[in-house]
Amino acid sequence: MDRRSFLAACGIGAGGLLLPGFAGRAIAASQLTETIEVAVKKRLADAGLSAAAAAGSTYCDVRVGRYMRQFVITREANVQNIVNTESMGTGVRVIADGAWGFAATNVMTPEAVADAARLAVAIAKANAKNQTQPVQLAPTRGVGEVSWKTPIRRNAMEVPIAEKVELLLGVNAAATNAGANFVNSQLFLVNEQKYFASSDGSYIDQDVHRIWAPFTVTAIDQTTGKFRTRDGLSSPMGLGYEYMDGNVADQIVASNGVVSYGMSYDMTKDAIAAAEQAREKLTATSVRPGSYDLVLDPNHLGLTIHESVGHPLELDRVLGYEANYAGTSFATLDKRESRFQYGSDIVNIVADKTQRGSLGAVGYDDEGVQCKEWNLIEAGKLVDYQATRDQAHILGKTASDGCSYADSWSSVQFQRMANVSLKPGTTPMKVDDMIKNVENGIYILGRGSFSIDQQRYNAQFGGTLFYEIKNGEITKPLEDVAYQMRTPEFWNACSAICDESDYRMFGSFFDGKGQPSQVSAVSHGSSTTRFDGINVINTARSLG
Amino acid sequence: MSIMTEAEAKTILDKVIALSTADECTAQLGGSIDGNVRFALNNVSTSGVVTDTQLGVQVAFGKRVGTATINEFSDEALARVVRRAEDLAKLAPENPEFMPAVQRQTYRASNTWDAATAAITPENRAEIARASIDPCKAQNLIAAGFLNDGAGFTAFANSNGNFGYQRSTNLNYTCTVRTADGKGSGWVGRSLQNAGDFNVDSDIQVAMRKASASSEAQALEPGKYTVILEPAAAAGLISFMFNFFGARAADEGRSFLSKAGGGNKIGEQVFDPRVTFTADPWNAEAPVEPWDGDGLPRERMEFVKDGVVTNLNYGRYWAEKQGKEANATPGNLIMSGGTKSISELVRETERGILVTRTWYIRMVDPQTVLLTGLTRDGTFYIENGELKYPLKNFRFNESPVIMLNNIDELGRPVRVAGDESNLSMMIPPMRLRDFTFTSLSDAV
Numbered sequence: 001m002d003r004r005s006f007l008a009a010c011g012i013g014a015g016g017l018l019l020p021g022f023a024g025r026a027i028a029a030s031q032l033t034e035t036i037e038v039a040v041k042k043r044l045a046d047a048g049l050s051a052a053a054a055a056g057s058t059y060c061d062v063r064v065g066r067y068m069r070q071f072v073i074t075r076e077a078n079v080q081n082i083v084n085t086e087s088m089g090t091g092v093r094v095i096a097d098g099a100w101g102f103a104a105t106n107v108m109t110p111e112a113v114a115d116a117a118r119l120a121v122a123i124a125k126a127n128a129k130n131q132t133q134p135v136q137l138a139p140t141r142g143v144g145e146v147s148w149k150t151p152i153r154r155n156a157m158e159v160p161i162a163e164k165v166e167l168l169l170g171v172n173a174a175a176t177n178a179g180a181n182f183v184n185s186q187l188f189l190v191n192e193q194k195y196f197a198s199s200d201g202s203y204i205d206q207d208v209h210r211i212w213a214p215f216t217v218t219a220i221d222q223t224t225g226k227f228r229t230r231d232g233l234s235s236p237m238g239l240g241y242e243y244m245d246g247n248v249a250d251q252i253v254a255s256n257g258v259v260s261y262g263m264s265y266d267m268t269k270d271a272i273a274a275a276e277q278a279r280e281k282l283t284a285t286s287v288r289p290g291s292y293d294l295v296l297d298p299n300h301l302g303l304t305i306h307e308s309v310g311h312p313l314e315l316d317r318v319l320g321y322e323a324n325y326a327g328t329s330f331a332t333l334d335k336r337e338s339r340f341q342y343g344s345d346i347v348n349i350v351a352d353k354t355q356r357g358s359l360g361a362v363g364y365d366d367e368g369v370q371c372k373e374w375n376l377i378e379a380g381k382l383v384d385y386q387a388t389r390d391q392a393h394i395l396g397k398t399a400s401d402g403c404s405y406a407d408s409w410s411s412v413q414f415q416r417m418a419n420v421s422l423k424p425g426t427t428p429m430k431v432d433d434m435i436k437n438v439e440n441g442i443y444i445l446g447r448g449s450f451s452i453d454q455q456r457y458n459a460q461f462g463g464t465l466f467y468e469i470k471n472g473e474i475t476k477p478l479e480d481v482a483y484q485m486r487t488p489e490f491w492n493a494c495s496a497i498c499d500e501s502d503y504r505m506f507g508s509f510f511d512g513k514g515q516p517s518q519v520s521a522v523s524h525g526s527s528t529t530r531f532d533g534i535n536v537i538n539t540a541r542s543l544g
Numbered sequence: 545m546s547i548m549t550e551a552e553a554k555t556i557l558d559k560v561i562a563l564s565t566a567d568e569c570t571a572q573l574g575g576s577i578d579g580n581v582r583f584a585l586n587n588v589s590t591s592g593v594v595t596d597t598q599l600g601v602q603v604a605f606g607k608r609v610g611t612a613t614i615n616e617f618s619d620e621a622l623a624r625v626v627r628r629a630e631d632l633a634k635l636a637p638e639n640p641e642f643m644p645a646v647q648r649q650t651y652r653a654s655n656t657w658d659a660a661t662a663a664i665t666p667e668n669r670a671e672i673a674r675a676s677i678d679p680c681k682a683q684n685l686i687a688a689g690f691l692n693d694g695a696g697f698t699a700f701a702n703s704n705g706n707f708g709y710q711r712s713t714n715l716n717y718t719c720t721v722r723t724a725d726g727k728g729s730g731w732v733g734r735s736l737q738n739a740g741d742f743n744v745d746s747d748i749q750v751a752m753r754k755a756s757a758s759s760e761a762q763a764l765e766p767g768k769y770t771v772i773l774e775p776a777a778a779a780g781l782i783s784f785m786f787n788f789f790g791a792r793a794a795d796e797g798r799s800f801l802s803k804a805g806g807g808n809k810i811g812e813q814v815f816d817p818r819v820t821f822t823a824d825p826w827n828a829e830a831p832v833e834p835w836d837g838d839g840l841p842r843e844r845m846e847f848v849k850d851g852v853v854t855n856l857n858y859g860r861y862w863a864e865k866q867g868k869e870a871n872a873t874p875g876n877l878i879m880s881g882g883t884k885s886i887s888e889l890v891r892e893t894e895r896g897i898l899v900t901r902t903w904y905i906r907m908v909d910p911q912t913v914l915l916t917g918l919t920r921d922g923t924f925y926i927e928n929g930e931l932k933y934p935l936k937n938f939r940f941n942e943s944p945v946i947m948l949n950n951i952d953e954l955g956r957p958v959r960v961a962g963d964e965s966n967l968s969m970m971i972p973p974m975r976l977r978d979f980t981f982t983s984l985s986d987a988v
Binding site for chain 2: 080
């Protein structure tokens with residue numbers, strides 16, 4: 001849902017763009033590389049902490065944020081839009097009389113932050129009147145003055161616009177020369193400069209970077225009126241512009257020649273392949289519906305993990321806080337007690353906010369908790385959820401999992417998904433080793449359409465590329481493929497996982513949750529994985 | 545300053561236009577006060593008020609365009625934002641599809657402002673939350689909901705002397721009610737122009753009745769069924785399809801409205817003859833501003849008349865290239881219907897399925913607009929004009945194009961807000977033949 005509205009906000013499909021849909025003001029590219037002095041942020045934070053304490057808070061955190069985004073949007077030989085935005089301000093969250101209160105201001109003065117803190121305390125006290133139980137906050141040790149930075153090699157905000165435009169127009173030209181009728185390509189760059197301070201004694205300065213380079217190629221057969229698209233096989237990453245280097249060592253080539261990408265992306269090479277594959281799709285065999293063994297590439301499986309494991313194990317959904325919007329979860333608390341068999345015994349799923357290159361990686365979450373890795377599913381059994389400081393006690397935990405995030409200084413932080421990843425197999429196995437044991441299967445790469453119910457049982461997934469597997473060989477491309485699944489049966493049908501040499505990350509740049517809705521970015525790692533006996537439907541229709 | 549008067553807005557916009565040295569300049573001011581309250585597990589979880597006013601300035605030197613925005617309005621700030629837009633424009637590559645600012649236009653105002661909606665207070669919102677929660681508590685039901693209301697204005701001017709100003713309000717309420725054992729779930733949604741039309745006491749009863757009645761749902765084999773889609777259930781599919789009414793994609797051969805061999809399907813019978821879609825900024829129940837983001841005046845315009853595609857959305861660049869007249873991007877979508885209520889449609893149904901709401905709708909195949917999604921919060925089996933028993937939810941794989949060729953009867957349109965659409969919509973409840981359910985969902 002979010003990518004569509006996001007693209008609309010960027011001016012794609014909209015008539016004009018005067019006011020960017022995203023919070024923030026448009027700025028010059030040179031301003032994207034500026035930073036605010038830590039001492040200035042600390043002064044603002046201290047003003048908030050003192051004012052909140054004086055007004056009667058028992059806990060306070062202050063987030064001074066500067067959120068920058070750059071979008072470069074092209075089609076064929078045209079640059080459609082270049083937008084730089086900056087959003088800066090301070091959010092203050094407090095507990096007073098046992099209830100939460102929050103207020104935010106875009107005025108960057110100690111007085112304004114103190115006013116926001118006092119307003120937050122007043123709101124908390126008003127909320128306390130109807131509160132049935134006081135907030136219970138899991139303890140977190142203050143860490144003093146620390147800093148963390150995404151380990152990037154090249155700050156994308158420092159790369160000249162001309163270089164980015166040249167890259168995208170080159171990608172478009174390469175795809176067009178290779179037979180594409182149309183090509184749309186974009187660069188989305190994010191830098192979150194976040195300063196967190198709390199009454200626990202933490203002053204945490206973080207500099208977070210993310211990059212995404214998607215494209216869509218369209219091929220048309222004008223005689224029949226048929227058209228097919230092929231999206232890029234990149235993944236949004238928690239990396240700098242070095243992701244665009246296209247290192248050959250980060251490429252994995254399947255036996256049918258399809259190239260997948262790891263920690264580095266060759267956008268031009270992928271665009272040329274996309275043009276050829278989009279044309280191939282126009283005449284590919286329409287799938288025969290039925291039961292197949294599926295071999296799922298990490299850049300496809302990531303979305304399935306996201307929807308069928310990541311979301312149902314978010315504790316606020318499990319408890320019912322998202323019932324009116326995103327929904328609840330089938331993975332109720334009793335299922336953790338009974339160690340519910342979520343998947344087969346080779347399924348081990350971890351949550352983390354620490355993996356290098358992942359979208360979720362930070363040093364500390366948005367309530368000052370140091371990030372970690374922990375198990376959600378061990379040997380197929382449900383063992384844990386994702387929780388924040390005020391939720392930990394519900395699970396009998398004494399510490400938060402570090403899952404708090406806000407998409408802006410002006411949004412109140414709440415529980416968001418960590419990276420949720422499938423651990424690679426422990427037996428050496430490459431993709432070709434896996435495929436040679438499949439008699440009747442389909443190899444699926446890339447993200448396609450996706451839909452899942454509000455308790456995360458029934459899902460349907462498409463993909464970008466589909467290949468028939470017969471008697472251990474990839475035989476031909478297929479089209480009109482979607483698989484339907486029920487979450488526990490699907491994960492219990494997991495029969496093989498490639499080893500860590502095949503491990504790659506999928507990413508979701510705009511995961512939506514909450515009312516008012518907030519976005520977050522999260523990665524899902526896995527190696528190529530096999531699922532047996534999955535129901536595949538044919539999605540071709542005729543409009544007559 | 546969140547909601548400026550016309551005079552206040554014009555003073556600022558005139559200053560901006562006068563400050564610019566570019567070949568042309570367009571400035572837009574927008575301000576809003578949005579309030580919300582969210583509740584879950586029969587408690588208020590968050591509530592807030594967000595106020596915001598922004599000025600956007602777009603300038604062009606030849607075909608080089610720059611945009612900058614700001615939320616300060618001092619003379620110095622206005623000079624700064626104009627200079628920043630001009631600096632960006634000078635650095636920007638030429639846009640071959642650049643279209644100059646619109647000439648001076650005449651806009652006919654639409655009635656988008658409701659004083660009662662603009663006057664909603666945090667106390668009113670808390671009261672609406674309480675009025676949603678209390679009856680649920682009394683019947684051992686659990687409410688989770690969201691009320692969002694807003695008041696705002698839009699004003700713009702350009703160096704060709706064009707100017708527009710209008711204020712708008714909106715109110716959206718949704719509530720999901722679940723039984724304490726988690727076996728039943730009901731929902732109600734209300735999108736209104738006038739707060740005076742909102743009756744939370746009766747609306748919450750709808751969600752409560754559906755929650756209680758949907759417990760102990762029975763499984764029905766997936767397949768093709770006669771369905772009655774409530775307006776909210778139909779809106780998600782129809783608004784998705786309406787995203788593809790652009791002329792450019794159709795002419796380029798990448799839309800369901802492209803014609804084999806080239807061209808688009810204007811003039812072709814694509815839907816059942818009872819299908820008529822109109823955009824009309826002056827519609828009494830779903831009015832929208834009388835201009836689009838480009839400043840083009842919106843007109844009442846039929847996109848589909850008696851099942852025939854009569855118009856597509858031509859942006860200014862594509863219209864000029866194709867030798868057509870440009871039309872404004874619509875802000876609303878009015879689907880014609882009949883006079884019957886949902887209850888009347890149910891009473892006249894021998895066998896069928898009533899769908900309250902559809903959820904997580906995604907494109908499966910753009911060639912046919914095949915969509916997938918699920919039913920949610922109240923799915924019932926109808927037999928001999930009565931709701932017989934609740935059904936387990938279904939996944940559907942259906943194209944709105946096919947669905948709107950299988951119409952049995954259309955009821956009285958009501959205003960709905962799609963989960964994922966910015967359009968204000970008037971959509972009728974509809975009884976449809978052969979709606980395709982492909983699997984069952986255990987979700988409640």
